[in-house]
Amino acid sequence: MAIEGADLIRAAAFVGAGIAMGLGAIGPGVGEGYAAGRACEAIGRKPEEAGLITRTMLVGQAVSESTGIYSLVVALLLLFVV
């Protein structure tokens, strides 16, 4: 079975994209989940602050999302640009 160089390069780009997004999805998932869990606990303790707590949760989750976005960007780069 002869594998051409150009074919292997595309293959590697696809594997790289898979690894980038696959592993990169772990962190934001765990981090945002933890933030949301604590937010629920906070609302349970102080329901009248629900609006403030939810807003803070979303801000914190947005920051946590950022590295997931980096992974998505690198994956898209590998899929469509190189």
Next chain:
Amino acid sequence: MILDPPSAMKIASFVGAGLCIGFGAIGAAVGEGYTAGLANQGISQKPEKSGDIVKNMLVGQAVAESAGIFALVIAILLIFMESTPSLLNAASLIGAGLCMGLGAIGSGIGSGFPGGEACLGISRQPAVSNRLTTSMLIGSAVCQTPAIFAMVISLILMFTKFTDLPLSPTWAALLGAGLSTGLAAIGSGIGGGMAAGASCEGVARQPETFGSVTTTMLVGQAVSQTPAIFGLVVSFVLMFKTFPESQSLAPAMALLGAGISMGFGGVGPGVGNGLTAQEAVRWVARNVEHAGLLTRTMMVGQAVAQSTAIYAMVVSLVLIFVV
């Protein structure tokens, strides 16, 4: 099947970039989520301080983000850099990607601890919020050190010309160099972060102990960095020692094994040293008259916990020099 060098370079840079940002995204996100969670807990305890708490949360998350940004930079560099094509340079690119990706995990997670504890601390003691932010920044900054070690090794791997060395077994040495620092940085990052988190908690509970607590934290963090430094040493040896050419698999696997040994071997002691430092710092805050005794006990305990990292380094060096 022998790859032509330019193809091998492209393959290695894409896979390396994927590994780099894939692993590297994990730590910062987990740490930032942890910080956000504890920030909300603090808000539930003191809603009127939510402004200060959110500000502190964002600052703490920014420090945790830096590890992720290092990983992004290395990944983009890997995809777009032009370098002399050679199979050996291809191996070094994968090593670089692994190194930075793995190395960012620990520092990202670790920097989440002081961020979160500082936010909780502001809810407990709003009057000392400036001191808490300072504690958080000192602790998080030291916590980023393993990620910086990993970035240094990545950059060396990417930009040093390895072309005139024999392909086998040097390819394994370069991969091993990446694994050695990358994996060992995980333990040191998390451990340093645990110590920093305890210092923020301690300063919140007893603000007047800021000096002793910070000193104990820095000593504890410094010892926690030792596994990452062992990893760095083994990486440098693997990168810059010339190995005699050999076509058989055993010498190559010995060098890869050296990297794996020191890499994984640094994880446990790093976390363990962090656990020790965390409790020591916590109790220095509550019992500052005995800070000296606590710090000494912490150092003895950390030294014993360090033992398996030393065994791992010995095995690595034996694999590199003896067999």
